[in-house]
Amino acid sequence: MSAFNSLKPSERMKIPRQGSLEQNAGERKGNFLEVSFGFNEERAQIEAARCLECTNPVCTEGCPVGIDIRSFVQRILMKDYAGAVQTIRQANSLPAICGRVCPQEEQCEAVCTLGKKHEPVAIGKLERFVADYEMTHNLFSPPMVETKRDEKVAIVGSGPAGLTCAAELSKIGYKVTLFEALHAVGGVLRYGIPEFRLPRTILDLEAERIKAMGVEIITNFLVGRTATVDELMDEWGFSAVFLGTGAGTPHFLGIPGEGLTGVYSANEFLTRVNLMKAYQFPDYDTPIRLGKNVAVIGGGNTAMDAVRTARRLGAERAVLVYRRSRQEMPARLEEVHHAEEEGIEFLMLTNPLRIIGDEHHVVTSLECQRMELGEPDDSGRRKPIPVAGSEFSIAVDTVIEAIGQQPNPIIQSTTSGLKTGKRGVIITDDRQQTSRPGVFAGGDLSRGGATVILAMRDGKQAANSIHTYLQSVQLSTVDITDSMTG
């Protein structure tokens, strides 16, 4: 039992929020090791003691997957770490990942009662602490399956939505096959999020756990090409399909010079580094071409990942070019803060006009113009307006565009009866059911670009909906048989 357990609320409120241990900025900008080490046990104990144990725990409402946060924090305080991770796992099958990449400051921590007058409880770091404890103490065992079911379910895409859906369905007892187009599982967790935010050992471990739960994983299988959704259902014997293929098609600005050598989409840049390990070239064969002066265009988490990766690959000057101001940047505050520490320059209210190259067709500079903020636009953010006569150039040898992505159209164009919406997203109801019976979708594929945790929420919801659907199909089959024999 912890010494903090008997504290009064007023005493708890006096404890300052604990900072996590971090690799110092000078060192980490030269390596790909994880930036944050999270909490040690001592800090976790102090931080857990800050929880006011509200009778109405609003934090759980703030969590997209509804983790019983109060309970797991209490268990930390009782040093029952195994119990704490069990509590999280009831609602979330990927705690080590969520504890690292969830925007807690917009979710559970944003509504934390303590946060009204003081800083909120560091729920994310506590989640990570117990998930890492589970890992280092080898506490994971596949959950017991009560009823084995005969129906086969196909999961398409092994990102956060697909992994969650696969885990949940296998817990209910279904035979689950997970199809992945790339050679390794994880989707955006693998190709998009860098090692320094999410170590690959964690991803590999989660993949092993999914396998240990009985999920069959088939990599190198591009649904839509290797087999269509229709074929999976009509010929392969899958009773239901979950589509979680994300938003993988990168947008380009459409400015002159995008065909020059030295221009990358953030997707390509990050895939070369994260999936293909180009940072270990020539030990790994995939090359990357990075100059000393790198401009990354965009203001989201992907832009932040790209610019910090460029820094680690040796860019002397790594500049983030964003057309609005810092307030409008969609990137997580923690990431912006880390980027600043690592010496990233922020060129705000700046809009790229064209990319200029030399006679060898290689990038030499980026021509931009200044912007100012006008009235709020559809997104509620103030609209950037060009300042006349403000054009200027920055000397760069690499330009990386991180201005968003949309769903890959391969599945939509090869599946019958699937309704799509703006920018190719698949339309679902609030239970993740698509317009086609038996086919469900979630994550960025139906949202167009969101977070890991929302993808997981969808995957979990879809698993429940698939269960309901398969039971109703079974019932209606029984009905028909009854009426035929009756």
Add this chain to the structure above:
Amino acid sequence: MFRIIQKERLASTITKFVVHAPYIAPKRRPGNFAIIRVVESGERIPLTLVDSDPVAGTITLIVQAIGKTTQLLCSLQEGDSLRDVVGPLGTPTPIENHGSVACVGGGVGTAVIYPIARGLREAGNNVYSIIGGRTSELVILEQEMARVSNRVITTTDDGSLGRKGIVTDPLREMLDDRSLGISAVYAIGPLPMMKAVSNLTRNYGVPTFVSLNAIMVDGTGMCGGCRVTVDGTMKFACVDGPEFDGHKVDFDELIMRNRSYTELERLAHQRYLQTTLPEHA
């Protein structure tokens, strides 16, 4: 893992592999390609699916050893395996009956045009083929092409086989010969060759299809590394292609883009050669 069932050397640097890939084999269409990775530390490279046997569950790849990855691949033996193969990728060639077509293959590009020529022949076309190479050894699949063509003309830069010269010379004669009635041209080979063919056929107003070997990572439309400018708009060779209207492709841009990693590739290749025993010692 994808096991190599059969290996056959077509030329000193060109090798044919038959590989076990049961999911891909029944789905392959002319014009499709696969992305392969030889080993865990390897890069992903696109290779045309030259042929397939749905019953045996095998695909055929033809590889020219030019860099580290292709040399490593060509050093593999029957019974060895490729780490990864994904496909079929790309939009299949629309095979229709044009009446008479010319199929032009340059170097290892002949391996890419062969399944298309066969498809065109099966669709009822008269197929007039021209296959070329720098030297006789680099002219491949002559017999296979002969089986699916009304006529095959070979050219070599050095005159060591067939006509001395480049593929555009006999192509011009074919286009001039109105009795042949050539109403479409399919040209696959090095970028300068496809550019030259497209420039030639533009004057005749004959639709021309080329297959673009852009640099790719995933091959599924995710990275945009293979973007090419076609008719002034950006296309991804991996999903919108690899075949495009040769008259609308910005070849010069693609030629420049394909040189992006020349230096790094040379470095990787040198290192590879230093760490492996000379094969022909």
